[in-house]
Amino acid sequence: MHARSHCTAGAVVFLALASALPLTAQYSAQPAGTLSVTTSSDEARAAFLAGLDDLENIFFERGAQQLRRALSTDPKLGIARAAYGLFAPGLTAAQRDQEINQGVADAANASTGELLLALAWRARGADRAAERSTLFKAAAALLPEDRHLAYYVANSEPSLQERVRQLEAITRRFPDYAPPLNQIAYAKNTLGDVAGALTAAEQQVKVAPNNPNPHDSYAELLQFAGRLDEAATHYQQAMALDGDYIAAHTGLAEVALLQGDGATARTHYGHAMDKDQVPQNRLNYRQAIAVTHVNEGNLTAAMAGFTAVAEEAEQNRYPAIAAAAHRNLAVLEAALGDKNTPHGHLAKSQEIGGDVPAQQVFAAVTHALLGHMAPAKAAAARFAEGGSAPNPAPALMRNIHSVNGIVAAAGGGSAAALDESQKAGPAGALAKALAAEGLKKEGKRSEAQALRDEVLAYSQVDLFTVIAKQRAKKI
Numbered sequence: 001m002h003a004r005s006h007c008t009a010g011a012v013v014f015l016a017l018a019s020a021l022p023l024t025a026q027y028s029a030q031p032a033g034t035l036s037v038t039t040s041s042d043e044a045r046a047a048f049l050a051g052l053d054d055l056e057n058i059f060f061e062r063g064a065q066q067l068r069r070a071l072s073t074d075p076k077l078g079i080a081r082a083a084y085g086l087f088a089p090g091l092t093a094a095q096r097d098q099e100i101n102q103g104v105a106d107a108a109n110a111s112t113g114e115l116l117l118a119l120a121w122r123a124r125g126a127d128r129a130a131e132r133s134t135l136f137k138a139a140a141a142l143l144p145e146d147r148h149l150a151y152y153v154a155n156s157e158p159s160l161q162e163r164v165r166q167l168e169a170i171t172r173r174f175p176d177y178a179p180p181l182n183q184i185a186y187a188k189n190t191l192g193d194v195a196g197a198l199t200a201a202e203q204q205v206k207v208a209p210n211n212p213n214p215h216d217s218y219a220e221l222l223q224f225a226g227r228l229d230e231a232a233t234h235y236q237q238a239m240a241l242d243g244d245y246i247a248a249h250t251g252l253a254e255v256a257l258l259q260g261d262g263a264t265a266r267t268h269y270g271h272a273m274d275k276d277q278v279p280q281n282r283l284n285y286r287q288a289i290a291v292t293h294v295n296e297g298n299l300t301a302a303m304a305g306f307t308a309v310a311e312e313a314e315q316n317r318y319p320a321i322a323a324a325a326h327r328n329l330a331v332l333e334a335a336l337g338d339k340n341t342p343h344g345h346l347a348k349s350q351e352i353g354g355d356v357p358a359q360q361v362f363a364a365v366t367h368a369l370l371g372h373m374a375p376a377k378a379a380a381a382r383f384a385e386g387g388s389a390p391n392p393a394p395a396l397m398r399n400i401h402s403v404n405g406i407v408a409a410a411g412g413g414s415a416a417a418l419d420e421s422q423k424a425g426p427a428g429a430l431a432k433a434l435a436a437e438g439l440k441k442e443g444k445r446s447e448a449q450a451l452r453d454e455v456l457a458y459s460q461v462d463l464f465t466v467i468a469k470q471r472a473k474k475i
Contacts (some may be wrong), residue, residue: 033145038110044074064088078106082118090278158391178208212238212245323353327362334369368410405431414438429468
């Protein structure tokens, strides 16, 4: 999602090499123009296809289980091993590389389409998006009747409008195929078409009523629209279909937080922690619990929660999580007016995690909240550089506008802050809250209170938005 030249010549080389490779395993006849699954085991083939269905329906835990079953039956099923390496929760980067590379090597003895797909999955990461897109397109051109490949091509389209157009064409060709409807829903929501997003999500539920993800996705979009009771109903339906579907538990936690019920939110996050076997994920749920304390104004508990996560993540060598916890502490302390300790947390997070975009965001916001405008503007400018590339991701642009709005408001530019907050959309709560504070100081109380009400109506659940709401309540 996140400009790149297309490697068409490279794809032609891959096609030429692949077409010369022998098929060393038997595989059952597939419909013409669709992906083969090269294995002599019907059980392995069925498990792989079931796993692929789960992966596309955003059920990674069960999908990984299916892929492990396929590989236990046929350890040389390369396409299954590549998929497992890319999507299985809890693997380290080194483990992913090992699994994917072995999968590509094994897929070299399979069909051309399988090899191309494995190569595309190996090209993971934003910096390889053009290569990945080219490989998907090569595979789809070879197998024009395969719905999975058509879906992957559409999802690799950087323009959201064009992505929606291609995905909608897939739903007309394959009306019983639910995953494109999920992507259409979220893309339309990003584009501001809330009604279209909800319609697509509701249609996904109708197409795949027995899969938990459609209910979870519809619930999340209802939540974003502020329809919390309806959202809770669909989260509960997702959970009823599979009690281990973790996203339903975290979704119910978010709804409870938005309804002001922190205790229930913490209970649901606790259920997610109990069910999730990935230690890093459990640490992230603990950070989410800390956010519920911020939402209640219990800042002592919040600080203790973030601090404990930072310490445990450092001890267990989870640098990304440790850095995130220190960033959260820096922003929270700055929001409290602490002039001393935020700088230490920023320094620690940069030492652990580097000067990555997240670091630039939190540095800009921390310094802005402290009134240190020169470093705030410098960090915001570094972060905004990412938006200068062709076809920047919409989420990135929203976050750039959010940071610029926060910095503008902290510098006394309420009008600029409001303009940026509007462009930021759902990411603009803190910029809007700070702008409201500025208007109040200027004596524009009615305008400030109108902004306060807008901030309190936000349905996002993240630290910046929760801090924004806490500040807005005081206006």
